[in-house]
Amino acid sequence: xxxVKQNSPSLSVQEGRISILNCDYTNSMxxxxxxxxxYPAEGPTFLISISSIKDKNEDGRFTVFLNKSAKHLxxxxxxxxxxxxxxxxxxxxxxxxxxxxxxxxxxxSVIA
Amino acid sequence: GAGVSQxxxxxxxxxGKDVELRCDPISGHTAxxxxxxxxxxxxxxxxxFQGNSAPDKSGLPSDRFSAERTGGSVSTLTIQRTxxxxxxxxxxxxxxxxxxxxxxxxxxxxxxVV
Numbered sequence: 001x002x003x004v005k006q007n008s009p010s011l012s013v014q015e016g017r018i019s020i021l022n023c024d025y026t027n028s029m030x031x032x033x034x035x036x037x038x039y040p041a042e043g044p045t046f047l048i049s050i051s052s053i054k055d056k057n058e059d060g061r062f063t064v065f066l067n068k069s070a071k072h073l074x075x076x077x078x079x080x081x082x083x084x085x086x087x088x089x090x091x092x093x094x095x096x097x098x099x100x101x102x103x104x105x106x107x108x109s110v111i112a
Numbered sequence: 113g114a115g116v117s118q119x120x121x122x123x124x125x126x127x128g129k130d131v132e133l134r135c136d137p138i139s140g141h142t143a144x145x146x147x148x149x150x151x152x153x154x155x156x157x158x159x160x161f162q163g164n165s166a167p168d169k170s171g172l173p174s175d176r177f178s179a180e181r182t183g184g185s186v187s188t189l190t191i192q193r194t195x196x197x198x199x200x201x202x203x204x205x206x207x208x209x210x211x212x213x214x215x216x217x218x219x220x221x222x223x224x225v226v
Binding site: 041102 | 153155157168203209214
């Protein structure tokens, strides 16, 4: 039973446009959400996080939105750049002391 | 070191053999995690060490899998009598308390069981 779902395995966006990656979760106990980016042959790298007390967190070109009632979060990248092409994983945890639960990832391709 | 170091980076082994995968976490990180990523799948949690507490082994898929963390630092993941379905990228991560900065992952060990 997947607790964190990324229903789009891949997404293709033109350079300069907005990329929107979506993530849904089923466990209402999740309290902290993170996005990771992964390049081939490398480990995932932390991108941005949000706690359940917020509905938005912004860091440069990256913004994460959280809709708790819908159990949905999204990552917006604007403007998208070719270097953003990677696999993006959504992750969640009920607390800082519980291992993160990851989705299957979405492969983003930014086309120049 | 500056990051999480894993060795070997690649391992090919014959079915039925035992393998050991090593992880050197970031100095000072009290938490250490093992995950694996099979082809087309997300990151699957295996085991979690936090300080001197008993490890959370709830993600280990079978009793062929075990892990230890010596001296609160280096960790070894051991897979006994490897099977083809064990083929995956095994990722180690470490973190300080809390999730504000997420986990720092190593580059992983790609295990292929032939």
